[in-house]
Amino acid sequence: MLSKSKISFINSLKIKKYRDIHQQFIAEGSKLVMELLRSSYVIKEVYATAPWIIESDQSIVPGTLPVYEIGDWEMAKITCLSSPSPVFALVEIPNPRKSMRDPGSDLVLILDDIRDPGNMGTIIRIADWFGIETVICSENTVDLYNPKVVQATMGSIARVTVIYENLELFLQQLSDKIPVYGTFLGGENIYGKNLDNKGVLIIGNEAYGISREIEKYVTERLFIPSFCSFESEDHKPDSLNASVATAVVCSEFRRRIIR
C-alpha cells in the first residue's frame, strides 16, 4: 500500500528541481527497469504488480532491494505513462564523469540545446546502437532524467554516459588535434568525406541548429545532401529532424570502420 506521502514524493520527481534535491529519478516498464538492474545504476525501490513479481527474473533483483507489490489503481497514481506498466522504479542519479570517454580515441557526441524530450531519448538510443558511449550536453539541453526522456531511451540510458557541461569551456580545453565535427545545412557532403572515428560530433538545436558561440569551434563542417528533385527554394524540404540527422551522421561514421 502506497502512503500519501510516498505518492507525493514520487510525483515530485517528475519535476527537475525535486530530482536535483533528492538525486533520484523514475523509470517505468519491464524492459527499462530490467536494463537498469543489469547496469551500474543503483535502484532504490521497485513497485510492481503481483503478476510482474511472479514472472520477472528474480535472479537479477538484488536481495537487499525492496520490491513492493502494488495494485493497478496505485500504479495509476504514480505513473507518467498513458497506459501504466506493471513495474515502476526509483533510481539514484549517478555521477557520470568517471566513465567519460576520451574524444582523442573515441567518437563523443555533443548536444547543443536539444529541447524535445522525445528527440533527446531517441538520440541516446541512437548513440547506444552506434556504440557512442559518451554524450555531452549543453546546460540548456533537456534533462536526461525527465521521465519522457528516460522512456524514449528504451533502456539505452543504462549504457550511455550523459554529462552536462558548459560546452564552450569543454571545447576550449580540447586539444587542437581533435576534430570537431558539426552538421549544417551547408558544408562538405558527408558521403564523400573522410571521417575519423574519434573526436566530437556536435548536433544542434531542433529549430536553430548549432549556436554561433559553439559554431566557431567546429573544424569540420558536414552536411547531409537532399535528394529531393523539387527545384524551387520555396518548395523543398528544409531539414531533417535532429534525431534523424544524428542517426544518418552516426551511421556514416561507423560504417567506415567495417569497410
Add this chain to the structure above:
Amino acid sequence: MLSKSKISFINSLKIKKYRDIHQQFIAEGSKLVMELLRSSYVIKEVYATAPWIIESDQSIVPGTLPVYEIGDWEMAKITCLSSPSPVFALVEIPNPRKSMRDPGSDLVLILDDIRDPGNMGTIIRIADWFGIETVICSENTVDLYNPKVVQATMGSIARVTVIYENLELFLQQLSDKIPVYGTFLGGENIYGKNLDNKGVLIIGNEAYGISREIEKYVTERLFIPSFCSFESEDHKPDSLNASVATAVVCSEFRRRIIR
C-alpha cells in the same frame, strides 16, 4: 467570426471518419500552409490572424481562395496544437494514385502498419529529403491526414505521394525483376550490400517489425549492424526507432547514387 456550426465541422475533421466523409483535412502553421499553397493540393478555406494576413506572401494565395480573418480566441477553438499558430487551412484530400512512381525505375517506400503519428510524419519528411516520391501504406497504417501526422511532416506532405493499399495484393502484382528490400534484426549488413536505387523498401511496425504475411515477399533482407560494445544478449540495444531506421536505410540507398 466563426459560426458554431463551422467550429463543429472543423473539429469533426480531427476524426478519420469525418475526414473520409467530407474529404477534407486540417493543416496548421505558416510553413505548412504555404507549402500546400505551392503544391497541387486544393485549399478550400484559410483562417488566419490579422498579422499573418498582412505579412504573408499574397502572391501565392489564389484570388478565389477565401481567407477569413479570425481572432486568437477563435483559433484556440479549432487548433490541434498546444500553442496555436496564426494560420489554419481546410484542404481537400486528393486522389494520389495518378502521381505514383514505378518501382521498376525508382525506389518506393512501403510502410507495414506504422502506428505512431509522429513516426509516420517523420518518415514522410525523410522520404521527401531523400527524394522518395511515393510511399505505399498498409491499410492499418495511421492515417496520413491525422492532424499529428500532417504536422510532423513539416510540409513534406505537399511533395510526397502517399497511397493506402492492400500490401499483399500490391506485392503479388510486382514483377519478379523488382527487388523487395526489407529491414530485419538479421540479414545482410547494409553497409556492404549492393543496393539498386529502384524497387521497394519495406519498413515494419514499431513493435513487431515486418509482418509474416509481408515478409515472404522480401527478396533482400537487410540489417543495420549495431556498434554497441556491450556483449550480453540481455544488455544491449534491441533496435532502432522505425523512423530512425528508415533514415539510415534511405541514406544508404541514396549515397550510392553519388559515389
